[in-house]
Amino acid sequence: MPIIKYTDKELDLLARLMRAEAVGEGNLGMLMVGNVIVNRALASCLTFKNIKSIYDAVYQSPGGFAGVKSDLFFSSATANEKKLAKRILDGENYFPATDALWFYAPSGDSPCVAKWYNQKLSGRYKSHCFYVPNKGVCPELY
Numbered sequence: 001m002p003i004i005k006y007t008d009k010e011l012d013l014l015a016r017l018m019r020a021e022a023v024g025e026g027n028l029g030m031l032m033v034g035n036v037i038v039n040r041a042l043a044s045c046l047t048f049k050n051i052k053s054i055y056d057a058v059y060q061s062p063g064g065f066a067g068v069k070s071d072l073f074f075s076s077a078t079a080n081e082k083k084l085a086k087r088i089l090d091g092e093n094y095f096p097a098t099d100a101l102w103f104y105a106p107s108g109d110s111p112c113v114a115k116w117y118n119q120k121l122s123g124r125y126k127s128h129c130f131y132v133p134n135k136g137v138c139p140e141l142y
Helices: 008-042 054-058 079-089
Strands: 102-104 119-125 128-132
Touching: 008 054, 008 079, 008 102, 008 119, 008 128
Parallel strands: none
Antiparallel strands: 102 128, 119 128
């Protein structure tokens, strides 16, 4: 059973954005990016108060995802990518993205900073650093 309502179009959008943001990280990296996207739609806090759907999360502006401008975002999602997106929509979570609302990839082999936009580092997977809000700020996530 899905943790958030979604349409077939939103499943496709999620799959395409997961690919655009993390195809080089493999399936697990794409799943973690999917966690962040869905978390933004679930959270009703900080800059995500008006994000109520996958569509809203994908196209959030300002503060959205750079992947929506990538050529990888504009090509059709594969069956595997849609399957990965559905797993996230059905509630699978992967640490360190479990409660994360943000991620970024530092250049080269640079380490993750302990705080990014005043948010705490939850961990790193390959080239992505994941950040979570402070406990109590976004109760929908914890």
